[in-house]
Amino acid sequence: MAKEHSFDITAEIDKQQLKDAYEQAKKVITNRWDFKGIPCEFTYNEKAKVITLISSNDSKVEAMFDSLVSEVIKRNISSKGIKETSRDTVGGGNTKITVSINDVLSKEDAKAIVKKIKDLGLKVKSSIRGEEVRVVGKSIDDLQTAMQALREADMDIPLNFINMK
Numbered sequence: 001m002a003k004e005h006s007f008d009i010t011a012e013i014d015k016q017q018l019k020d021a022y023e024q025a026k027k028v029i030t031n032r033w034d035f036k037g038i039p040c041e042f043t044y045n046e047k048a049k050v051i052t053l054i055s056s057n058d059s060k061v062e063a064m065f066d067s068l069v070s071e072v073i074k075r076n077i078s079s080k081g082i083k084e085t086s087r088d089t090v091g092g093g094n095t096k097i098t099v100s101i102n103d104v105l106s107k108e109d110a111k112a113i114v115k116k117i118k119d120l121g122l123k124v125k126s127s128i129r130g131e132e133v134r135v136v137g138k139s140i141d142d143l144q145t146a147m148q149a150l151r152e153a154d155m156d157i158p159l160n161f162i163n164m165k
Contacts, residue, residue, distance in 0.1 A: 005140050007164040009113060009133040009150070011105040011157045013081045018101065019044070021071035022051060028067050039094065040064060049101040051082070054094050061087075061095045068099065078158030102157060105131045109157050116153055117146050 026042045029035055041054040042064070051068065055061040069079050086098045105113075110128045117126045117135060124137035124146055137143050147161050 004136050004138055005143055005165060006134055006136040007143055007147070008129075008162050009105070009135065010131065010160050010162060011081075011103055011109070012160055013077055013101065013103040013158060014075075015046070017075040017077055018072065018081075019046075021075050021077065022068065025064070025068040025071040028071070029064050032063075034063075035060065049103070051099040051101070053097045053099065054090065056094055058087075058095050061097050065097055065099065080156060081158040105133070105157065109155070112155070113150065113159075116150060120146060120149055122146055 022042065022044050029040055029042075035055075038056050038060060039054070040056075040060065041052075043052040043054075044050075045052075053061050053064045053068070055064055065084060069082065072082060073079055081102055082099050083102055084097055085100045086096075088096045088098075090096045107128070110131075110133050113133050114126045114128060117124060122137065122142040122145060123139065124135055124142050126133055126135045126146075135143060135146055137146075143164075150159055
């Protein structure tokens with residue numbers, strides 16, 4: 001049995017699952033009867049981490065966004081990983097929603113995670129390592145308690161717990 005146990009906290013999103021969710025949402029919307037003959041456009045820019053949705057009015061583009069969120073959740077990706085960043089009116093009276101993909105743990109988020117773990121009063125140590133937080137402790141129960149507390153905390157980022165050793 002190991003002296004110390006650890007796990008890492010990241011905000012990574014499974015990119016293939018996200019791409020599959022995007023493709024499925026696109027397929028669902030194009031097959032819906034209320035979208036027949038109505039312009040609806042999905043674009044996914046992997047490098048910029050942006051999904052763009054364009055349709056004829058607010059309610060249609062909102063339905064497209066809801067479909068995307070639904071498909072993301074079906075694939076066990078946190079809905080906190082995608083956020084609507086802007087809603088604009090574009091040419092021809094169409095509405096455009098820009099959705100950003102949030103899969104990076106910022107310094108501020110990492111500091112907030114470390115603070116939450118310290119506030120629990122458990123016998124664990126947490127340290128920031130680039131875009132992840134490493135939590136180390138002698139008791140697996142303490143590590144699991146920290147995981148559960150972070151899952152229940154209202155953070156604006158998707159949290160993934162990996163490398164449990």
